[in-house]
Amino acid sequence: MNKLSMAIALSLLSASSYAANYTKNVDVVVIGSGASGMAAAAAAEEKGLTTVLLEKQANIGGSALYIEGTFAVETEQQKSMYIGLTKDWAYKNHMEFNHGFINGPLMRKWINRSDDSIKWMEEKGVTFHDVRTLFEDGNRTWHIFKDGKGVEFVQKMEQSFTKNGGKIYTETPATELVYKDEKVVGVIAEDGEGDTYTFNAKGGVIVATGGFINNPKMLKKFGIRTDHLIVGPKKGRDGDSIKWWEETGARLEGMKTHLAIGAWLYGKDPNTQLSHPEHTTVYSQMASLLRQPYMWVAKDGKRFIDESQAPLWHNTGPAVERVGNGYFAVFDDNMREYMKTDGIDISHSDWVRVGHKLDLLDEGIEVGQKEGWLVKSNTIEGLAKKMGIDVATFKQTVVDANRYAINGVDEEFPKNRKYVRSMDKPPYFAVKGQNATLITLGGPTTDTDMQVLREKDMKPVGGLYVVGCEVGGVYGDSYNLTLEGMASSFAINSGRFAAEHIAEKMKL
Amino acid sequence: MKYLTSIATAALLMFAVNVPSYAGELAKVHEDADVTCMDCHGTDTPTRRGKTSLCKNCHGDQIEIKEFQVEERVVNVHKSPHGEIRCTACHKTHEPSVLYCNDCHQYEVELP
Numbered sequence: 001m002n003k004l005s006m007a008i009a010l011s012l013l014s015a016s017s018y019a020a021n022y023t024k025n026v027d028v029v030v031i032g033s034g035a036s037g038m039a040a041a042a043a044a045e046e047k048g049l050t051t052v053l054l055e056k057q058a059n060i061g062g063s064a065l066y067i068e069g070t071f072a073v074e075t076e077q078q079k080s081m082y083i084g085l086t087k088d089w090a091y092k093n094h095m096e097f098n099h100g101f102i103n104g105p106l107m108r109k110w111i112n113r114s115d116d117s118i119k120w121m122e123e124k125g126v127t128f129h130d131v132r133t134l135f136e137d138g139n140r141t142w143h144i145f146k147d148g149k150g151v152e153f154v155q156k157m158e159q160s161f162t163k164n165g166g167k168i169y170t171e172t173p174a175t176e177l178v179y180k181d182e183k184v185v186g187v188i189a190e191d192g193e194g195d196t197y198t199f200n201a202k203g204g205v206i207v208a209t210g211g212f213i214n215n216p217k218m219l220k221k222f223g224i225r226t227d228h229l230i231v232g233p234k235k236g237r238d239g240d241s242i243k244w245w246e247e248t249g250a251r252l253e254g255m256k257t258h259l260a261i262g263a264w265l266y267g268k269d270p271n272t273q274l275s276h277p278e279h280t281t282v283y284s285q286m287a288s289l290l291r292q293p294y295m296w297v298a299k300d301g302k303r304f305i306d307e308s309q310a311p312l313w314h315n316t317g318p319a320v321e322r323v324g325n326g327y328f329a330v331f332d333d334n335m336r337e338y339m340k341t342d343g344i345d346i347s348h349s350d351w352v353r354v355g356h357k358l359d360l361l362d363e364g365i366e367v368g369q370k371e372g373w374l375v376k377s378n379t380i381e382g383l384a385k386k387m388g389i390d391v392a393t394f395k396q397t398v399v400d401a402n403r404y405a406i407n408g409v410d411e412e413f414p415k416n417r418k419y420v421r422s423m424d425k426p427p428y429f430a431v432k433g434q435n436a437t438l439i440t441l442g443g444p445t446t447d448t449d450m451q452v453l454r455e456k457d458m459k460p461v462g463g464l465y466v467v468g469c470e471v472g473g474v475y476g477d478s479y480n481l482t483l484e485g486m487a488s489s490f491a492i493n494s495g496r497f498a499a500e501h502i503a504e505k506m507k508l
Numbered sequence: 509m510k511y512l513t514s515i516a517t518a519a520l521l522m523f524a525v526n527v528p529s530y531a532g533e534l535a536k537v538h539e540d541a542d543v544t545c546m547d548c549h550g551t552d553t554p555t556r557r558g559k560t561s562l563c564k565n566c567h568g569d570q571i572e573i574k575e576f577q578v579e580e581r582v583v584n585v586h587k588s589p590h591g592e593i594r595c596t597a598c599h600k601t602h603e604p605s606v607l608y609c610n611d612c613h614q615y616e617v618e619l620p
């Protein structure tokens with residue numbers, strides 16, 4: 001081993017030539033290997049386009065590894081289960097949910113193709129084992145992936161892509177677009193080992209970088225709270241594309257829109273609270289307490305919502321935010337026993353299913369007290385003190401709740417009477433929860449082929465496509481949980497649309 | 509320009525800590541086996557991370573390691589189902605190694 005001397009080190013100052021710089025000519029560059037990027041890359045190679053896929057992280061998959069299930073309507077699976085939901089229903093639902101503040105033609109195209117994409121994935125070996133919903137008698141549109149994770153989807157897309165000749169570069173973030181004469185003609189990237197690449201893209205560049213949830217500066221810039229926990233990857237979705245939108249004069253919309261869920265153990269990494277329904281854990285079971293429809297109390301000692309809204313994240317997220325990004329789910333010993341022996345009444349996504357008996361609850365109560373996100377007391381006063389809230393107000397909340405339980409009527413919120421329970425058997429417990437954000441949902445406006453449109457004339461920026469959760473015009477002010485699994489479905493379908501358009505264009 | 513600044517910083521760092529001295533065990537193992545900077549970094553004086561392709565020159569394409577069971581899955585951290593991971597994502601060589609898998613998983617694996 002040579003000794004490194006100052007002289008050698010200094011001589012390196014003229015040694016940038018040590019780093020290799022490769023130039024490659026391709027048809028398509030896909031930036032980002034999440035749900036949309038994997039689908040775009042697989043679809044492009046399948047269509048005979050020479051494609052490279054760049055991923056910033058050491059592994060592929062991005063948030064796609066976390067997806068439980070994906071939306072579609074009029075699929076064979078649904079038909080076999082007598083689920084009669086239609087494309088027209090889904091389209092109308094989504095337009096109404098968002099008050100029309102979305103890209104109608106694109107939404108129509110995506111919903112109409114959603115069943116075809118399920119088949120397309122199956123042809124590539126992706127398996128679905130159920131069609132589920134998170135709501136009592138809800139709309140069953142959520143096609144659950146193997147093991148309730150997107151891992152197999154990512155793998156099968158990768159296999160299809162590389163088998164057809166595609167090349168993946170991990171730890172190789174795209175750093176710049178090559179933008180000439182108002183057209184995007186390539187991408188510059190640098191890999192983790194110091195090599196730089198210039199990819200000339202004849203057909204187009206598909207940006208699939210997954211938004212900016214991992215970049216607090218940008219969250220602040222676009223008006224999203226930065227004190228929420230983050231579910232999913234802790235790095236990678238850094239908003240690298242925002243500067244490209246600025247450079248190319250793209251029209252942005254919905255930059256403040258994001259998906260938040262108001263039920264995670266306070267101050268604890270939410271990724272610890274994800275599990276498989278057949279392999280639940282102490283933390284996933286304890287997180288499920290935060291979604292039970294009994295009594296939620298804010299810092300002022302009062303209830304603030306009909307707790308049975310729990311699965312409607314687009315309602316509970318903002319409600320929790322409004323009371324200061326923290327709340328307590330409170331229950332007594334009867335409820336503890338009930339959740340152990342009869343099971344829970346509301347799913348914690350598909351990580352802990354409705355009806356699951358919380359066999360790890362007692363262990364969790366001990367862990368929670370040690371870690372500081374659960375308090376226990378034999379009296380209501382004692383509990384309030386440990387929660388750090390006003391004793392008198394909380395006592396009144398409990399007195400009221402016990403009256404509602406006797407009468408079977410929630411006098412404050414229109415909660416279904418079957419969820420109206422008393423708080424009268426000590427010991428009493430309070431779990432502290434807070435919001436977490438999964439993904440951002442804003443980005444450039446596109447046409448139905450996913451071409452990025454310019455602000456100045458609403459015409460496409462030549463060669464530039466955007467797909468996945470950083471497409472603008474898919475959501476109004478929030479995620480639409482009544483079309484369950486729509487984020488990944490839109491990502492996968494939009495990826496296919498971009499690839500198809502480039503293939504079509506290049507034939508000309 | 510970016511390279512120049514990082515090289516300049518590297519030079520300063522080297523000066524400050526009075527190199528050569530190795531932070532990581534792996535570096536020592538490689539030094540004892542007469543592996544040179546060039547062998548891993550492609551240059552006599554390292555300007556960037558070791559290259560996976562150069563690791564493979566000596567170690568081959570796949571090093572067999574012990575598999576283990578997690579729930580229904582058999583895990584082999586050298587056969588990631590999430591794409592090809594570069595060797596140096598885990599084996600840091602000049603600093604303590606870390607299991608990259610544990611960014612998401614919680615495996616108990618000791619690695620060189």
Ligand SMILES: Cc1cc2nc3c(=O)[nH]c(=O)nc-3n(C[C@H](O)[C@H](O)[C@H](O)COP(=O)(O)OP(=O)(O)OC[C@H]3O[C@@H](n4cnc5c(N)ncnc54)[C@H](O)[C@@H]3O)c2cc1C
Nearest residue numbers: 032034036056062068069174210232236468469485487488
């Ligand atoms: C915990 C969790 C559970 C979820 N469950 C569901 C569900 O059940 N159903 C559903 O429909 N949706 C679900 N989602 C949402 C879904 O995961 C996303 O909507 C979808 O993955 C978005 O796809 P994408 O391709 O836009 O982004 P991602 O999948 O996030 O991929 C973006 C990729 O781009 C990479 N990247 C960023 N910058 C660069 C750069 N400069 N160069 C190269 N690469 C770059 C990132 O590292 C990342 O790998 C869930 C999300 C989370 C976090």
